[in-house]
Amino acid sequence: MATQLTRFWLVFPHHLVTRPLVYELAREFAVVTNIRQASVNAEVGIVSLSLEGESEEIAKAVAWLESLGVQVDPVEMNIIES
Amino acid sequence: MKSTPFFSNLKCRECGRLYPKQAIHVCDFDFGPLEAAYDYEAIGKAISRKVIESRPHTMWRYRELLPIDGDPTVGAEVGFTPLIKADRLAKILGIRELWIKNDTVNYPTLSFKDRVVSVALSRARELGFEVVACASTGNLANSVAANAAAAGLKSYVLIPADLEQGKVLGSLVYGTQVIGIHGAYDQVNRLCSEIAGKYGWGFVNVNLRPYYAEGSKTMGFEICEQLGWRIPQHTVVPMASGSLLTKIHKAYKEFIQLGIVADTPFHMHGTQASGCAPISHAIKRGTDIVKPVSKPDTIVKSLAIGTPADGYYAIHSMKQTGGSAEDVSDEEVVEGICMLAEYAGIFAETAGGVTVAGARKLIESGHIGAGDSAVLCITGHGLKTQEAIVGKCGAPRLIAPNLREFEEKIYAPDAAAASL
Incomplete structure (x- = not known):
């Protein structure tokens, strides 16, 4: 299966702000992580991240992040408008 | 189709890198949004108030400031909606002068x-x-x-x-x-x-x-022209992604840069529904980090965007111009819709209720001065969200088909005369 590059915005709730999730993600799944921007304070962490790997592996990585409570959006953010 | 020299590139809003004018939207380096960049020197030589005034009454009268190369081929009749002086609504809201930019009648689908x-x-x-x-x-x-x-x-x-x-x-x-x-x-x-x-x-x-996104600028251009080529003191804009507010701000700045309007002080204000107000809440907390709303809960579906793509930029537009943000409950939204209808004769969708009710709060709190002038941006027709006000505007009074009952229950000439 071909590798692909997918770009996301991750939003970490406050209780996950101090956990090294991007490091854990790279160890857990066969994806290359690349942080392009980050903005973190005590309440929330917002990180722009690209993931490179097989699409199934990227999907698993996204599902894992979401299972922990991280919001994962495509870089376009809200595609669905009124 | 002739190509114009006015629209030059796409440009990253974060790092300023230039990109070709293709179907791309995100900077490869920092994921920042791309936006249209123009050759303002060339535009300044091509347009003036007089040139614009000589053109048909559509949004394309500002075409040098829109990101297409040739003539428009879709929606040639769109825009140039009425800007209405709403004196009765101004009185109710407690402000000296109030204008409504009425995109409820935009062509062809009754929204901006x-x-x-x-x-x-x-x-x-x-x-x-x-x-x-x-x-x-x-x-x-x-x-x-x-x-x-x-x-x-x-x-x-x-x-x-x-x-x-x-x-x-x-x-x-x-x-x-x-x-x-x-x-x-x-x-x-x-x-x-x-x-x-x-x-x-x-x-x-x-x-x-x-x-x-650049199409939204035309609302700002029209407001300036319809006010007699000036920027309003206050502009109140409903916010979903925050894009409309940033683009009206950009329109004002472009007109100033081109010398089409004078560089007078102006303030951009944004309004949201309290059930999904990530931008308004960030402004109130004094931060530019927009905390997403995972489960929006409001009747104002058209503004219910929990992770607003342009929230950060909208916050900066409001801060740069000394503006502010406000959010309103669903009950206040319905009141806003009814006030706009009863005092200005305009039936707006729920986002319009947010704008009117938000403006009322901004005037009450002094963020918009009672002696000032403001423009409210009303973005869509009320027929689109009728369910929001069903049962909240009263009901018809029913009578039998005879004059006696009409006079007893509805309209007694003597009593009416006495009340004059």
Whole structure:
């Protein structure tokens, strides 16, 4: 299966702000992580991240992040408008 | 079609890198949004108040400041909606002077979305797209469907599968392909993003977004021209993604830069519904980090965007201009709709209620001075969200078909005369 590059915005709730999730993600799944921007304070962490790997592996990585409570959006953010 | 030298590049809003004028929307380096950049020196030589005034009354009278190369081919009649002086509403809201920019009568689908869609689809044609698409639950879908139909473009509208049928009728009627997608909101979002990335479709609010968003500027240009070539002291704008507010701000700055209006102080204010107010809450907390709202809870569906793409930039527009933000409850939204209807004769959708009720709060709190002048941006027609006010505007009074009962229950001439 071909590798692909997918770009996301991750939003970490406050209780996950101090956990090294991007490091854990790279160890857990066969994806290359690349942080392009980050903005973190005590309440929330917002990180722009690209993931490179097989699409199934990227999907698993996204599902894992979401299972922990991280919001994962495509870089376009809200595609669905009124 | 002749190419104009005015629209030069796409440019990253974060790092300023320049990109070619293609169907791309995100900077490869920092994921910042791309927006249209122009050669203002060339534009300054080409347009003036006099040149603009000589053109037809549509939004395309400012075409040098819109991101297309040739003449518009979609939505040539869009825009130049009325700017109405609303004296009775001003009195009720407690402000000296009030204007309503009335996009409830924008052509052809009765919302400001016709502005952005006509630019996006005109550009889509220039870029060679044969299929255009959007993911939308309302106004945007209607506008893409109608404008694509008129222009002979094939269109797709993607929606969450559980959306009420009533909301998609306004798109289906134009013969567009409506695709319902099973899944949660964020899954649908992600699929749409993948489709846009993989296939040669022009998604108006994804890969055509830099073009699409610029259409909103025309609301700002029109406000200035209709006020007699000046920028209003205060502009109150409803916020979903925050894009409209930033683009009206950009329009004012461009007119100042070109010398078309004087550089007078002005303030940009944003309003949201309290059930989904990430931008307003960030302003109130004094931060520019927008904390997402995971489960929006408001009757104002058209503004219920939990992760607003332009929230950060909207906050900076408000801060730079000394503006402010406010959010209002659903009850206040209904009051806002009713006030606008009863005191200005305009029936707006729920977003209009947010603008009016938000403006009332901003005036009460002194963020907008009682002795000042303000423009309220009303973005869509009330017929689109009638369910929000059903049972909240009273009911008809019923009588038998005879004059006696009419006079007893409805209108007694003697009593009416006495009350004069």
